Amino acid sequence: MIALLAGRLAWRQLVSSRARLISAIAGVMFACVLVFMQLGFRAALFESASNLPRALQGELFLVNPLTLVMFRPEPVPRVRASQTLAVAEVAQAVPIYLAQTRFRNPDTGRQRTIQLIGFDVEAGAVDFPGLAPLIPALKRIDTIAFDRRSRPEFGDIVGPVERGEHLEVELGGRAMQVVGLVALGTSFGADGNAVMTETNFRRIVKERQAARTDLVAIRLRPGADLPAVQAQLAAVLPPDVVVLTQEELIAWERAYWEKGTPIGFIFSFGSLMGLVVGMVIVYQILFSDIATHLREYATLKAIGYSNQYLRLVVMAAALMLAVLGFVPGFLGSIGLYGLVAKVTLLPLGMAADRAVTVFAMIFVMCAVAGLLAMRKLGEADPADMF
């Protein structure tokens, strides 16, 4: 009851000055959008980092234990793929070749690094959206499928290919024909992707021996016991490979970006800065509110309001600002996510758990600002009123 009355008093004070209320809400909203963007980028980075492992079709994967990140893989001997077939539950083991090479923009002539992914396209171990109908064409010599979600700096590839033109591009100094488009997505490690058969992969990356692959995707027979097969394979194979499930492979890739680079820290730091700025703004508003109404607060104390009650009023104002700022901040962030996702091609979007996290952060931010501003209440001394 007391809290409700204190809240009502806080509300009446907040809405009494539109300009101050709007600037306070704008401050909270600003912090909110900043934190949403930072956390959104962070999530998008980790999400996009695992674009490739996510697109692979396989229950288990072989990776060199020294591999830190997929765009810079350590080799896996091709013979390991054959060795897995010794385990009865393994239906298929498909070697995948990964490399980065130069791609010449056909419009500007400039070169950019692109990710090459080579594998037996008929094996069905990799199923990027759009790949299936391209399989016969990809089996021809010097052909590739281009990732339609690559960054635009590679030139206008999608347009001509969609019109059915046989577009010729230069990949690693070799002329290749783009026979179709797949959808995969960029990551911080790769601005674009090109998909092709093993044979065509080695025609571009000439120094690569067929015996040296980078990743092996393993498909199991229906009904196979995944943990059991994983343990069995780990026991059979030499220690130059590790056997990972798809989730483990995704986590492996994420771990590099989260722990092996300062990127995670940068975004966390950015979020913190946003919260600090927001807190200072809210504190300033609340503080000056108290400072200009010191006599009124002292009067309330004189007529029997406790310091505790007035603290409640300040805290209620702080938390109302949290809610009032969060709602437009949340909606604005959804809009910004869409805009930025369009520009950067990163998988940026609102997530429910992130919204809850950011609301909690904004709530705490305003509560701390309120706690700091409350100290000013001590200066409201009813004895000075006479």
Place this chain on the structure above:
Amino acid sequence: MRPVLVRPVELSGVSYTYEKGDRPVLREVALEIGPGEIVLLTGPSGSGKTTLLTLIGALRALQAGSCLVLEQDLAKADEAGRVALRRRIGFIFQQHNLLGFLTARQNVAMALELDAGTAERERLARAGSMLAAVGLGDKTESRPGQLSGGQRQRVAVARALVGQPGLVLADEPTAALDRQSGQDVVRLLTDLARQRGVPILMVTHDPRILDIADRIVAMEDGRIVG
């Protein structure tokens, strides 16, 4: 019916020294106010009138002496006890000190909001009739900024009286007003207090209102001199 208090205020041997000052502002002050009595406190500035008022109003902690206000022993009261006592006292200040973002009625009702036993509707109704009693029945929904100085001080009088206080303390309530409206406010206050039997202790310099008092107490240099 409220019980008849023998003496709403009973002071003896009250001395007070400010932390930064070395000279005491109050020396061995003794003062009694009877039920329904209207007492004016006069004296030159620096004589300790205001300090005495803040001690009786439980706005300061007592240092030395004995001070009973509305049967509450202030020598034994802690901050919570003082806050509770203040709710039973009506205060009127030099400035009206109304909350600018509340209407006159809401400002008056603020004095009742601490009483959880009164419903919101009743609080607003009582505030409304109190405002009518001070002649502002048609200004209940105005904000302080829309009222004249005299009207604002009348709202402050309504706020001080609405809670049916056992004692009213006023510090130069006419200081910020022109003579006529200052006198009007003080007469209004004393009339209402007499009707309700509420004692008043008022600090004033205004010679024109001395006639309203039952008793005039003069202070000089921290002592009561007459």
